[in-house]
Amino acid sequence: DVKVTQSSRYLVKRTGEKVFLECVQDMDHENMFWYRQDPGLGLRLIYFSYDVKMKEKGDIPEGYSVSREKKERFSLILESASTNQTSMYLCASSFNSPYEQYFGPGTRLTVT
Amino acid sequence: GDSVTQMEGPVTLSEEAFLTINCTYTATGYPSLFWYVQYPGEGLQLLLKATKADDKGSNKGFEATYRKETTSFHLEKGSVQVSDSAVYFCCTNDYKLSFGAGTTVTVRA
Numbered sequence: 001d002v003k004v005t006q007s008s009r010y011l012v013k014r015t016g017e018k019v020f021l022e023c024v025q026d027m028d029h030e031n032m033f034w035y036r037q038d039p040g041l042g043l044r045l046i047y048f049s050y051d052v053k054m055k056e057k058g059d060i061p062e063g064y065s066v067s068r069e070k071k072e073r074f075s076l077i078l079e080s081a082s083t084n085q086t087s088m089y090l091c092a093s094s095f096n097s098p099y100e101q102y103f104g105p106g107t108r109l110t111v112t
Numbered sequence: 113g114d115s116v117t118q119m120e121g122p123v124t125l126s127e128e129a130f131l132t133i134n135c136t137y138t139a140t141g142y143p144s145l146f147w148y149v150q151y152p153g154e155g156l157q158l159l160l161k162a163t164k165a166d167d168k169g170s171n172k173g174f175e176a177t178y179r180k181e182t183t184s185f186h187l188e189k190g191s192v193q194v195s196d197s198a199v200y201f202c203c204t205n206d207y208k209l210s211f212g213a214g215t216t217v218t219v220r221a
Contacts, residue, residue: 004155033208040213041213042201042211042212042213042214043156043201043211043214045208045209048208058208090155090156092155092156100146100158100161101156101158101209102157102158103148103155103156103157104155105153105154105155106154106155
């Protein structure tokens with residue numbers, strides 16, 4: 001079974017802190033994605049990556065950056081956390097296409 | 113780009129009732145269509161998919177047919193169970209997946 005793991009299920013950070021969310025997949029997938037999920041808004045794509053050291057902006061990249069130094073790991077970075085970044089963050093990966101994505105369990109981030 | 117519009121929730125049903133969640137899409141080409149499901153406390157998982165017109169995807173008693181003439185991909189299940197309580201997302205692929213807002217379904221015993 002494909003497994004996508006995220007470093008934390010719950011995280012509480014203060015405004016202005018730098019936050020790292022880590023995602024690891026064990027199926028040698030080329031593609032990795034970061035979404036945020038908010039009530040009534042569904043999933044919105046923040047960033048994605050089709051290869052190591054490659055990144056593309058999604059629909060809402062402002063306030064975020066990403067890093068993909070190794071194929072299996074995709075990190076989301078909040079440079080200076082703000083309260084409007086309180087959300088559920090979902091990581092996903094897929095093989096050789098943007099569909100049939102496999103999702104991690106999510107990280108619920110609260111910024112106070 | 114491609115996008116989907118799905119029925120707003122929440123939807124509350126009794127066990128063994130019939131479930132339909134409407135989904136329509138807009139696309140310039142011929143996208144693949146998907147339904148993902150998110151059970152409480154979990155990430156999303158693929159429920160079913162269809163890659164071309166008239167295809168029917170099915171899984172766990174759920175079905176959806178890719179209707180090009182009505183640009184629809186409605187999700188149906190004939191007899192729901194309490195374990196079907198979840199959030200359901202319709203989506204289509206462009207160069208990336210475009211998700212609907214999600215429909216929360218609660219099934220009561």
